Amino acid sequence: MRRxxxxxxxxxxxxxxxxxxxxxxxxxxxxxxxxxxxxxxxTSTAGCFAGDVGGAFPVEIVDPPPARSFVLTSDxxxxxxxxxxxxxxxxxxxxxxxxxxxxxxxxxxxxxVCSGSSAHGIGVDDALLRAGITVRGGTVTGTSTxxxxxxxxxxxxxxxxxxxxxxxxxGDGSRIERCVxxxxxxxxxxxxxxxxxxxSSAFCGNGGTGLSIxxxxxxxGNAIYENGxxxxxxxxxxxxxxxxxxxxxxxTGDAGIECAGVCLIQDNAVRSNVEHGIxxxxxxxxxxxxxxxxxxxxxxxxSPQNLGGNHCAGxxxxxxxxx
Amino acid sequence: MRRLRSLACxxxxxxxxxxxxxxxxxxxxxxCALAGCFSGDAAGxxxxxxxxxxxxxxxxxxxxxxxxxxQIISIxxxxxxLDLGGFTVxxxxxxxxxxxxxxxxxxxxxxxxxxxxTRASVAVRNGRVMGVGDRGVELGIYALVTNVLxxxxxxxxxxxxxxxxxxxxxxxxxxxSGIAGSAGSVVTQSRALDNxxxxxxxxxxxxxxxxxxxxxxxxxFDATNGCVLxxxxxxxNGSNDxxxxxxxxxxxxxxxxxxxxxxxxxxxxxxxxxxSAFSHNMVTGPxxxxxxxxxxxxxxxxxx
Numbered sequence: 001m002r003r004x005x006x007x008x009x010x011x012x013x014x015x016x017x018x019x020x021x022x023x024x025x026x027x028x029x030x031x032x033x034x035x036x037x038x039x040x041x042x043t044s045t046a047g048c049f050a051g052d053v054g055g056a057f058p059v060e061i062v063d064p065p066p067a068r069s070f071v072l073t074s075d076x077x078x079x080x081x082x083x084x085x086x087x088x089x090x091x092x093x094x095x096x097x098x099x100x101x102x103x104x105x106x107x108x109x110x111x112x113v114c115s116g117s118s119a120h121g122i123g124v125d126d127a128l129l130r131a132g133i134t135v136r137g138g139t140v141t142g143t144s145t146x147x148x149x150x151x152x153x154x155x156x157x158x159x160x161x162x163x164x165x166x167x168x169x170x171g172d173g174s175r176i177e178r179c180v181x182x183x184x185x186x187x188x189x190x191x192x193x194x195x196x197x198x199x200s201s202a203f204c205g206n207g208g209t210g211l212s213i214x215x216x217x218x219x220x221g222n223a224i225y226e227n228g229x230x231x232x233x234x235x236x237x238x239x240x241x242x243x244x245x246x247x248x249x250x251x252t253g254d255a256g257i258e259c260a261g262v263c264l265i266q267d268n269a270v271r272s273n274v275e276h277g278i279x280x281x282x283x284x285x286x287x288x289x290x291x292x293x294x295x296x297x298x299x300x301x302x303s304p305q306n307l308g309g310n311h312c313a314g315x316x317x318x319x320x321x322x323x
Numbered sequence: 324m325r326r327l328r329s330l331a332c333x334x335x336x337x338x339x340x341x342x343x344x345x346x347x348x349x350x351x352x353x354x355c356a357l358a359g360c361f362s363g364d365a366a367g368x369x370x371x372x373x374x375x376x377x378x379x380x381x382x383x384x385x386x387x388x389x390x391x392x393x394q395i396i397s398i399x400x401x402x403x404x405l406d407l408g409g410f411t412v413x414x415x416x417x418x419x420x421x422x423x424x425x426x427x428x429x430x431x432x433x434x435x436x437x438x439x440x441t442r443a444s445v446a447v448r449n450g451r452v453m454g455v456g457d458r459g460v461e462l463g464i465y466a467l468v469t470n471v472l473x474x475x476x477x478x479x480x481x482x483x484x485x486x487x488x489x490x491x492x493x494x495x496x497x498x499x500s501g502i503a504g505s506a507g508s509v510v511t512q513s514r515a516l517d518n519x520x521x522x523x524x525x526x527x528x529x530x531x532x533x534x535x536x537x538x539x540x541x542x543x544f545d546a547t548n549g550c551v552l553x554x555x556x557x558x559x560n561g562s563n564d565x566x567x568x569x570x571x572x573x574x575x576x577x578x579x580x581x582x583x584x585x586x587x588x589x590x591x592x593x594x595x596x597x598x599s600a601f602s603h604n605m606v607t608g609p610x611x612x613x614x615x616x617x618x619x620x621x622x623x624x625x626x627x
Contacts, residue, residue, distance in 0.1 A: 030345060030346045031345045031346065032346075036346075036347070038347060071346060072347070072379075073346050073347030073348075074347050074377060075377055075378050075379075097346055097347070097379055098348060098378065098379030098380070098381075098404030098405075098406055098446065099347075099377070099378055099379045099404070100378040100379075100444075102402070137404070138379070138404060139378070139402040139404075139444045141402060141444070157446070157467060157469065159402075159444040159446070159465055159467060161401075161402070161443055161444045161465055162443075178467070178469070178488055178490055179488075180444065180465045180466075180467060180486055180487065180488060182443075182464070182465045182486050183443075183465075200488065200490065200509050200511045200530075200532070201488070201509065202465070202486045202487065202488055202507055202508060202509055203486075204465070204485060204486030204507045205485075205486065221509065221511060221530050221532045221551075221553070223486065223507045223508055223509050223528055223529060223530050224507075224528075225485075225486060225506060225507030225527075225528045226507065242530065242532060242551050242553050242579075242581075243530065243551065244507075244528040244529060244530050244550055244551045245528070245549075246506075246507070246527055246528035246549045247528070267551065267553060267579055267581050268551065268579065269528070269549045269550060269551050269577055269578055269579045270549075271528070271548060271549035271576075271577040272548075272549065272577075287579065287581060287600065287602050287603075287616055288579065289549075289577045289578065289579050289598060289599060289600045289614075291549075291576065291577035291598040292576070292577060292598075308616075308617065309600065309602050309617050309618075310600075310616070311598060311600040311614045311616060313577070313597075313598040320614075
């Protein structure tokens with residue numbers, strides 16, 4: 001009897017040991033080999049993996065990284081003033097795995113008024129140096145900028161909601177696809193001066209510009225709705241095509257779509273924006289409908305090339321085929 | 324015996340009935356649905372996700388209700404992701420014929436639905452919702468629906484709120500509309516077939532791109548002001564004789580309608596509001612309203 005009890009106790013101790021080992025192991029791998037990031041390891045003294053100091057957020061992914069593939073295995077709920085994941089290396093992927101990064105920032109109203117203190121939800125230490133970061137499949141809310149990922153980044157199936165500054169910030173050569181960025185205090189997405197692709201995404205109710213993109217970018221098939229400043233603001237040599245751009249802007253100088261330079265602006269529905277419909281710069285525009293905008297369909301200024309198929313209507317319209 | 328003892332020890336260590344997949348995602352399956360899957364979820368249907376067990380969930384079996392009046396999954400929190408894991412959420416309703424007639428119709432019997440339209444950023448992906456008494460998938464604002472098939476439900480197949488995305492999804496044989504989006508949404512690479520009313524409908528400022536809507540009872544595509552309809556195909560829509568004005572493409576004011584194929588609609592191939600422009604389309608019947616912006620081919624009638 002005593003022998004059986006002793007064996008039972010030993011078994012319990014073994015299970016306890018195993019559980020403890022699992023809890024404190026430096027790096028846990030998901031079934032697919034990706035390194036796990038979760039609330040427990042993020043706040044444990046051991047950290048999530050090599051290079052992560054541990055004890056508190058943010059989880060640090062340093063150079064060289066302990067792996068190139070990471071996966072969230074819980075929500076990450078942040079205290080004041082810090083972000084969730086800080087990356088000081090390049091070429092890695094983070095699968096949010098359906099989980100949410102939840103910071104303390106709160107936003108309300110349209111345009112949103114945000115308060116609270118946080119760092120970027122997922123951020124790189126040097127946006128001009130870090131390259132090739134992929135983030136997919138989850139939510140980032142209540143942080144400073146939701147995702148701040150550097151150059152050559154890829155963001156897919158992410159919802160960036162109600163962050164203090166921008167929803168998504170990426171650099172030259174990046175791609176944003178099937179994302180929702182809404183209710184953020186700054187821009188829905190901001191990409192600096194670099195060339196990016198932004199496709200099939202929704203940017204709604206942000207305090208700043210819906211989508212702010214750099215030289216040589218492509219914005220196609222996006223819904224840009226009710227943002228506090230211009231709907232799409234692009235630097236030169238970009239193509240802005242097939243977007244629905246409604247109810248954006250709040251002050252002089254805003255437009256549904258604006259290009260600072262030479263862009264191709266085609267196939268967009270630009271309607272009911274607070275100032276002008278399109279500020280086309282000196283590029284070309286074709287097959288847009290520019291209607292019911294508060295000031296005028298197009299800004300006056302340097303003459304862009306009307307390639308035909310445009311339709312303008314509403315206040316300030318000079319020609320139904322646009323100027 | 325030894326395994327039982329281990330389980331007893333694990334229980335002493337504080338492990339609960341809640342099951343996690345290997346990657347931390349909370350599991351939902353038929354067995355746990357009957358007993359209560361996790362905190363906030365009582366025994367039986369609906370499985371209630373209130374967010375207290377986390378925000379990422381995955382089906383690990385099909386789910387089937389035994390009472391058509393019950394919702395199957397009720398989401399009562401924002402920022403939740405539900406991965407259907409390739410499984411099916413199935414009700415007791417059957418639909419047949421065209422336009423589909425379904426029985427029983429139970430207005431409380433949604434498949435997967437939020438409790439409030441203000442629930443934000445809920446995602447549903449990778450599976451099927453079939454035969455439920457009302458709406459297949461009903462989500463709030465800023466939602467994301469990908470790779471979902473909503474089939475033969477008594478309400479809409481898939482409905483989403485403001486600023487949402489539906490991508491790579493299908494709605495087939497639902498009694499009401501196939502896919503219904505709210506303002507500022509994107510529906511792309513999706514298909515709506517054999518639904519009782521509209522194939523794909525959307526509010527103001529939507530983008531409906533590279534979709535197919537065939538043989539729906541009312542409009543193939545029905546969008547309101549300031550939408551972009553591009554690269555879509557609509558064939559044989561409007562055959563629900565209970566409806567009038569059944570068109571392949573219908574859009575309100577200030578739309579862009581481009582690069583589409585519209586054919587065999589019961590009503591007009593395109594019925595467009597003031598200041599909507601159409602170009603580079605191929606249609607086989609009447610176009611009413613809108614502005615011809617060129618490069619259209621209108622078989623038989625010629626383009627206005």
